Amino acid sequence: MGSYLLRRMLIALVSLVGVTFITFLLIFLVPGDPAEMVAEARFGHAVGDREVELVRVMEGFDQAIPTQYWRWMGHLLSLDLGHSLINRKPVLELIRSRLPATLLLAFSSLLISLVIALPAGLLAALRKDTWLDTFARLFALLGVSIPGFWLSYLLIIFFSLQLKILPVSGYGGLKTLVMPSLALGLGMTGLVARLLRASLLEVWQQDYLRAARANGIGERKILFKYALKNAMIPVVTVIGLQLGMLLSGTVIIENIFGWPGLGMLLLDGIFNRDFPIVQGCVLVIAVCFILINVAVDLFYAWLDPRIRWSTGG
Template identity: 40%
Template structure:
């Protein structure tokens, strides 16, 4: 188990370093940052001055090492636009995004896992068809369109829920559903497929031959094995949601990381964008690592592998 954890941890660190390198290189892919910063009316001298001021005249590797060294200490530099430390702004916004992501994940899992299980127990039944419909609609509908539709009905016509802001829990209901619904189909279909496969396994017959109650057979013996691939998928999807929250947060004007990312892109605030991408990536890596740990706990065969 210890060697498995260390191995996964090592991989996580390697991925994080790679991501940071790509994140950093982004500056140069989008053109000369000094020119972008100086604005259209700047002279050659202005640009040169800015280049020296921000240290863009140094070799790239030196810049990267410097940036990375500071980044691991939580110092992502100054925001070009807000004139505040990037780190402070990010950690101010982060809880909101995490809250949204978590609510969306809880919504998605509480909807998709029970539906997937029910659909697997009674394939081709009414409940299976309802679940399939929900999945197809979820897969086909863009989340921004779904979000706007919800706003229209629940927010404007019926006035049940606030349509913008992040002041109270009520503000999170629609965004969580919009964000969570997007990952529901995948999780639900995988749960269904996994359950169906596991339910026909020999060890389920063994469990039934022991006279165990159907509930025990279903949840203890079947679900634990069927859920293993679902955990991996849910972790990846949760990562997608953090990224996908850029759209949802913008629509609902939620002061989270996604909204900040959208603002920063508009303001060409490079240090901010870099830091947001890096933070989201690190989140993604941490989630994958946690999913691996959860799976190792669920499946003893992974632990020794």
């Protein structure tokens, strides 16, 4: 158990360092001279070469990339992500003010999709080949296939314009949370429901369930203790991966619903060529992604003792 934990943590740490490096390189990967971008932001549009060169030396853009990275990492470790080029506010502060909205959206999407997907997958497997199963599978297929941005507009047309029961956009209160969470979570709902159904149907054939029945274990216990824990193993993996996708999905959904989260901050940053913001947002999203994966790995080990005790691989 200990070695498994340690190995996962180490992998996460290596990924983290990699992420900082790639995030740092973002400035150099976008077209244009970073010194010019900063100068334009500071001195207005018609900047001369003098100003650009001044900024280049002041900000250290003239130094070698490893040196720059080293310095940038130094700032990062003291939690300094730089300042926005537009409004001069510290990036960390901006992110901190936006992060709760995004987390709220992501977790309510997760909650909605699990609340729908788990019972749906379970029922579909138990009532295989009935109308209920067909309906659940159709719903799941639609969920996987419909893109979130399109669903967003359908939801807006239906709930806001036709029924007039939910606000078109905005942030605050349960009412504003419903549509973005649905739009963001539906793809995951479909995927998880389908996977749980398939996984449970496979576990259902296993000898250990027959053996448990032969020993007189009741059907309820067979399902919830003997079958479900096995069936959840692949499902947990996918939920973890999908959670990461949820975070990136927020970029589009937040902009549709005017949700003041990280995604909106990131997109604004991109449009304004405000690269400290972009770097900061990408870094935070990537860190969240890695943390989620570590959490999933731990949960996975709890579910499957074969992983917990394995020493190799």
